[in-house]
Amino acid sequence: MIAFVNSLGQATLRAFAALGHAAYFSVDLARYTPSSLRRFGLVIDQIHAIGYRSLTIILASGFAVGCVLALQMYYALVPFGAAESLGLVVNLSLVRELGPVVTALLFAGRAGTALTAEIGLMKAGEQLSAMELMAVDPRSRVLAPRFLAGIVSMPILAILYSAIGILGAWLIAVELIGVDPANFWSIMQSKVDITRDVGNGIVKSFVFGVICTGVALYQGYETQATPEGVAYATTRTVVFSSLAVLAMDFILTAMMFSTS
Amino acid sequence: MAKKSTETLVGVFVLLGIIALAFLALKAANLASFSAAKTYTVRARFDNIGGLKKNAPVRSAGVSVGQVTSITLDKNTYQGLVIMKINDTVKFPVDSSAKILTAGLLGDQYIGIEPGADDKNLADGDLIKQTQSAVVLENLIGQLIFNKAADAGSSNTPAPAPGASLAPAPAAPAAASGPKK
Numbered sequence: 001m002i003a004f005v006n007s008l009g010q011a012t013l014r015a016f017a018a019l020g021h022a023a024y025f026s027v028d029l030a031r032y033t034p035s036s037l038r039r040f041g042l043v044i045d046q047i048h049a050i051g052y053r054s055l056t057i058i059l060a061s062g063f064a065v066g067c068v069l070a071l072q073m074y075y076a077l078v079p080f081g082a083a084e085s086l087g088l089v090v091n092l093s094l095v096r097e098l099g100p101v102v103t104a105l106l107f108a109g110r111a112g113t114a115l116t117a118e119i120g121l122m123k124a125g126e127q128l129s130a131m132e133l134m135a136v137d138p139r140s141r142v143l144a145p146r147f148l149a150g151i152v153s154m155p156i157l158a159i160l161y162s163a164i165g166i167l168g169a170w171l172i173a174v175e176l177i178g179v180d181p182a183n184f185w186s187i188m189q190s191k192v193d194i195t196r197d198v199g200n201g202i203v204k205s206f207v208f209g210v211i212c213t214g215v216a217l218y219q220g221y222e223t224q225a226t227p228e229g230v231a232y233a234t235t236r237t238v239v240f241s242s243l244a245v246l247a248m249d250f251i252l253t254a255m256m257f258s259t260s
Numbered sequence: 261m262a263k264k265s266t267e268t269l270v271g272v273f274v275l276l277g278i279i280a281l282a283f284l285a286l287k288a289a290n291l292a293s294f295s296a297a298k299t300y301t302v303r304a305r306f307d308n309i310g311g312l313k314k315n316a317p318v319r320s321a322g323v324s325v326g327q328v329t330s331i332t333l334d335k336n337t338y339q340g341l342v343i344m345k346i347n348d349t350v351k352f353p354v355d356s357s358a359k360i361l362t363a364g365l366l367g368d369q370y371i372g373i374e375p376g377a378d379d380k381n382l383a384d385g386d387l388i389k390q391t392q393s394a395v396v397l398e399n400l401i402g403q404l405i406f407n408k409a410a411d412a413g414s415s416n417t418p419a420p421a422p423g424a425s426l427a428p429a430p431a432a433p434a435a436a437s438g439p440k441k
Contacts, residue, residue, distance in 0.1 A: 048266045052273040084363065091288050156277030163280035166288050182324035183317055185287065187368060190315035192289040198281075 025218050028139055029147055036144035043145045043152075050111045050146070050213075051153030055160070057110050058103060062161035065098060066090060066168030074177055083173075084183040090169040091162075091188050095201045096257065099162035101249050104208035107154060108241040112216035115146055116237040119220030120230035128221075143217050150213025151206065158205035200256045207252065208245050215241040299326065299345035300384040304358045304371070309340035310394025312360055312369045318344045320373045325350045328371065344371060346382075353378040357390035369394060 036043055069090045077083050119142065122128050128138040173179040192198070216237045223233035306312075309331060318326035326346035334341040346352070355376030362369050373388075382388070 044267055044270050047270045047273065052269050055273065055276075081363070085368075087288075095284065095288075153273075156274065156280075159277055159280045159284060163283050163288075166284075180324060183363075186315055186317050186324075186327060188288050190313055190368075194285055194289045198284050198289050 021222070022218055025221070026214060029143060029214060029217065032137070032140040032144040033148050035140050036148050039141075039145065042141075043148050046146050046149030047153055050115070050149050051156060054107060054110045054153070054157060057106055058157045058161050059164050061102065061106060062094075062099075062164040063168040065102065066094065066165030067172045069093065069098075069165070070169035070172035070177075074173065074179075083177075083179055085187055086173045086179055087166070087169060087184040087188045088191050090173075091166055091192050092197060094162040094165040095192065095197050097249070097253070099158045099165065100201050100204040100208055101245060103154065103158040103161045103205060104212055104245040105242055107150075107157065107208075108212045108216070108238050108245070111150070111153075112212050112237045112241055113234045115150075115213070115216040116220040116223070116234045117230055119143070119146075119217065120223040120225075120233050123221070123223060124225040124227070124230060126225075139221075143221065147213050147217060150216075151209045154209025154212065155202050155205045158201065158208075162201065196256075200252075203256075204249065204252050207248060211244045211248060212241045215244065298348035300348055300382075301329065301343055301345050302352075302382055302386055302388060304342050304344070304388040304391050305334055305337060305339040306342060306358075306360060306391050306393045307339055308393040308396060309342060310360055310369055310396055312340075312342065312371070312394060316368060316370050318346060318371045318373060320350070320352070320375065325373070342371065346373075351381040352376075354380045354382055354386065355390070356382065356388060357392065358388045359392040360394035362395070 070086055073086050073089045074083060077086055077089070119128075122138075122142065128142070131138045131141060170181075170184065174181045174184055219233040219237045219240070223229045312328065312331060314328055314331060316328045317324045318328065326344050328342055328344045330343045332341050332343075333339075342358075352373055353376040355378040357374050357376065359372045359374070360369055361372045376390075
């Protein structure tokens with residue numbers, strides 16, 4: 001019994017210590033990020049690796065989600081004679097929620113794991129220690145450009161996701177089902193607000209970019225320098241960033257859309 | 261060389277993002293309604309515009325031919341002044357009439373234009389004179405309740421004051437309830 005309480009207390013302390021450590025790490029990351037602007041070439045390289053290389057999965061997924069959403073919503077809306085609101089429903093769900101959230105989840109799986117594994121292996125190969133020996137701070141040379149690239153890439157990917165999803169919905173609704181195209185667009189234009197809907201979606205994806213990239217970098221940087229350690233860190237990247245994104249999405253949605 | 265191509269690809273990536281944002285803003289949201297098609301504007305006054313909104317479609321025979329650009333209150337007549345733009349390729353005679361209709365039971369409201377027979381066509385800035393207001397459900401229900409009450413009143417008690425004006429009322433419900441059975 002005593003042992004149980006003891007272990008419980010230790011686990012709690014460990015959790016607090018990890019949280020504090022992560023907070024320190026975040027502050028460091030935020031402090032070093034502006035300096036990466038001076039080495040912009042590194043950021044470009046990372047945007048290529050993180051953003052550009054994620055395009056395929058993001059576009060394919062966005063298109064599929066848009067098509068499926070249009071098909072399903074059509075069956076739900078037709079009994080009410082509101083099939084023309086299809087575009088609006090798809091647009092709002094993509095721009096407000098699905099775009100930022102699904103992009104963040106895919107991003108965590110596609111780019112976050114790669115970041116963690118890369119930095120974890122750098123650490124395992126003692127490249128990070130070697131940099132420190134050469135008086136190069138790995139946080140500003142390795143972490144900061146990746147962090148900035150992640151923050152830049154995520155909103156772009158989310159916007160592309162929403163746009164291709166709406167195009168997919170248009171393809172299904174107008175070309176396949178035969179919804180009136182003028183109404184498909186005009187109902188959308190009359191109901192979707194650029195700042196409230198599109199703007200808030202971009203703010204969301206920006207926050208998710210910070211979360212996903214930050215978690216991935218933290219897990220990579222703090223990994224145990226062994227093959228199992230890297231594998232474990234990669235798994236945790238996906239789990240933690242997904243959970244954090246979903247929780248944060250609820251909070252952001254409550255803040256942004258509750259009073260409109 | 262590899263460096264250059266990376267930069268190009270990132271440039272493509274950012275450009276794609278900007279194009280997608282422009283698409284969302286212009287085509288799928290309300291920033292501006294860019295349309296390449298040429299249009300002309302037509303005005304119409306309605307006693308009651310109901311739930312008509314800006315950007316609502318303008319249709320003729322169910323086919324979308326234009327869009328509502330602004331809705332204001334005419335300060336002189338206290339009517340709703342609706343300004344709409346209609347595709348340049350579609351011309352309507354000057355004695356055409358405009359109605360505010362509803363798409364489906366719960367659908368959005370739109371303007372329906374019924375062409376007249378005049379030889380002259382509506383030009384830019386013209387006013388459609390014959391209009392029919394939106395059907396307001398509350399008014400309809402109110403009218404129905406009022407009629408019912410009047411019927412009940414006139415059959416039970418010797419006509420109260422408003423009953424006199426509804427003298428032909430008993431005949432109408434009889435005709436209306438006939439086909440129901």
